[in-house]
Amino acid sequence: MYKLVFSLALSSVLLSAPMTVLAEASPNLGNTAMETDEVFQAFGGKTGLVNIMDDFMINLVNDPRTKPYFDNEKQTYIKAMLVEQMCELLNGGCRYPGRDMKSSHTGLNINRAAFNALVEDFQLAMDKHQVPFRAQNKLLAKLAPMYRMIEEK
Amino acid sequence: MAHSLPSLGFKLKHAVLLACLAASSSVIADTSLSNKLLLTGGVSQVEGAAGGGLTPWAVIGGYGTNDEIGANVHYTYAKTGDYKLDSYGVTVGFYDRVELSIAEQKFDIGNLRNKVTAGLGADVIGRDTLDQTIIGAKVRVLGEAVLDADSWLPQVAVGLQYKRNHDDRFIKSAVIGAKSSDGVDLYVAATKLFLSQSLLVNSTLRFTKANQFGLLGFGGDRHDNYQPQLELSAAYLLSKNIAIGAEYRMKPNNLRSPANAALFGGQKVVDLDEEDAFDLFVAYAPTKHVSLTLAYVNLGNIATVAPVGANYGTQDGVYASAQFGF
Numbered sequence: 001m002y003k004l005v006f007s008l009a010l011s012s013v014l015l016s017a018p019m020t021v022l023a024e025a026s027p028n029l030g031n032t033a034m035e036t037d038e039v040f041q042a043f044g045g046k047t048g049l050v051n052i053m054d055d056f057m058i059n060l061v062n063d064p065r066t067k068p069y070f071d072n073e074k075q076t077y078i079k080a081m082l083v084e085q086m087c088e089l090l091n092g093g094c095r096y097p098g099r100d101m102k103s104s105h106t107g108l109n110i111n112r113a114a115f116n117a118l119v120e121d122f123q124l125a126m127d128k129h130q131v132p133f134r135a136q137n138k139l140l141a142k143l144a145p146m147y148r149m150i151e152e153k
Numbered sequence: 154m155a156h157s158l159p160s161l162g163f164k165l166k167h168a169v170l171l172a173c174l175a176a177s178s179s180v181i182a183d184t185s186l187s188n189k190l191l192l193t194g195g196v197s198q199v200e201g202a203a204g205g206g207l208t209p210w211a212v213i214g215g216y217g218t219n220d221e222i223g224a225n226v227h228y229t230y231a232k233t234g235d236y237k238l239d240s241y242g243v244t245v246g247f248y249d250r251v252e253l254s255i256a257e258q259k260f261d262i263g264n265l266r267n268k269v270t271a272g273l274g275a276d277v278i279g280r281d282t283l284d285q286t287i288i289g290a291k292v293r294v295l296g297e298a299v300l301d302a303d304s305w306l307p308q309v310a311v312g313l314q315y316k317r318n319h320d321d322r323f324i325k326s327a328v329i330g331a332k333s334s335d336g337v338d339l340y341v342a343a344t345k346l347f348l349s350q351s352l353l354v355n356s357t358l359r360f361t362k363a364n365q366f367g368l369l370g371f372g373g374d375r376h377d378n379y380q381p382q383l384e385l386s387a388a389y390l391l392s393k394n395i396a397i398g399a400e401y402r403m404k405p406n407n408l409r410s411p412a413n414a415a416l417f418g419g420q421k422v423v424d425l426d427e428e429d430a431f432d433l434f435v436a437y438a439p440t441k442h443v444s445l446t447l448a449y450v451n452l453g454n455i456a457t458v459a460p461v462g463a464n465y466g467t468q469d470g471v472y473a474s475a476q477f478g479f
Binding site: 065111112113116117119120133134137140141142145153 | 185188189190191218219220221249297299300301302303304348349350351390391392393
């Protein structure tokens with residue numbers, strides 16, 4: 001019995017360890033990170049995120065609704081930032097080093113139509129990489145409220 | 154007043170149709186449309202508002218965002234044990250803020266008519282269908298049902314449905330005893346998508362005098378006052394384009410056939426007791442231009458006249474609806 005309690009206590013310390021490390025979230029993340037890395041695993045970890053963001057960017061540039069915002073020399077940088085941001089939101093042990101959601105979108109005049117178009121392009125990329133629908137929605141629930149910082153009209 | 158109402162209804166109907174046409178043509182000239190996320194405009198509920206099958210939701214119909222206009226047409230068919238309902242209409246959403254709709258309902262009571270005619274030797278009903286026109290308006294007051302995933306705050310809308318029944322002589326006759334052939338339902342709806350749970354819930358409070366949605370008129374010998382009725386929906390998203398769910402809609406119980414006291418010594422020969430409705434549905438949107446809804450629906454008792462062999466009781470069956478738009 002004593003042993004069981006001890007091992008339970010130990011395992012809870014071990015399990016909560018990554019959370020403790022991440023408790024100090026990046027100031028510019030835009031939302032709180034998830035409490036476990038379950039959804040991160042459903043995305044195929046960091047490799048999965050890198051592959052998804054590659055296809056996501058292709059979709060964004062091919063979509064006339066989002067092309068004006070992404071068809072430029074910053075693609076590689078944006079993809080790298082998105083991977084870090086998603087990875088941290090998914091509690092995947094990353095730290096997003098980028099700018100905050102408000103200043104990074106200032107002056108782009110993003111409206112709801114463009115915001116939703118980006119969501120659709122992201123869904124297509126996640127579908128292509130077989131991210132389960134429920135896991136997709138868990139990440140989208142972290143991203144969707146950012147419309148308040150991103151949209152300007 | 155009584156004379157001005159039909160013409161008001163007529164004018165309103167045309168004003169709404171004109172507004173719908175104007176909206177459609179202005180959108181054709183516009184490059185941006187249909188940028189709301191799939192299924193987030195709901196489907197057309199039975200009275201023409203955007204919502205589930207039975208209940209209006211706080212969402213604005215069509216796929217227009219805050220600087221777009223969206224619109225759709227719908228056709229709905231419901232078949233219960235002894236009755237049928239055909240409904241079609243137009244719903245237009247303006248800037249994700251205001252929704253206007255118009256719907257025509259045709260409720261087939263031919264089966265009951267035949268039984269009553271055979272049983273009494275007189276064609277007391279005198280028509281195969283009961284028809285009504287419903288003009289609806291809805292305004293989103295606050296909230297963002299889909300994107301505010303970090304808050305419990307729902308999207309809230311207020312709406313009204315002006316209903317004009319076209320069979321006023323029959324529904325006001327001693328068989329039914331409705332007090333009025335037209336009425337206005339007022340409602341407030343709150344809709345919330347719990348995105349991380351893939352679950353949408355809606356709650357609507359409606360103030361109404363309508364009997365069987367208005368198909369049997371408004372008010373009756375039992376009650377002739379506005380009563381609050383609760384309507385609840387829950388939908389689980391199986392994928393981007395398929396949702397399954399259930400709905401419950403309270404209905405008032407206003408009617409008591411005056412014929413029972415006048416002709417049958419107080420026996421409940423004509424049973425118009427109204428019961429609550431519920432449905433179980435699946436909605437499928439292969440694209441933003443099409444959505445299809447299939448449901449099991451239970452409307453409770455509508456009109457049972459057991460002595461003539463119309464021992465109908467609970468009316469349940471299939472509900473199918475198709476919607477086309479942008």
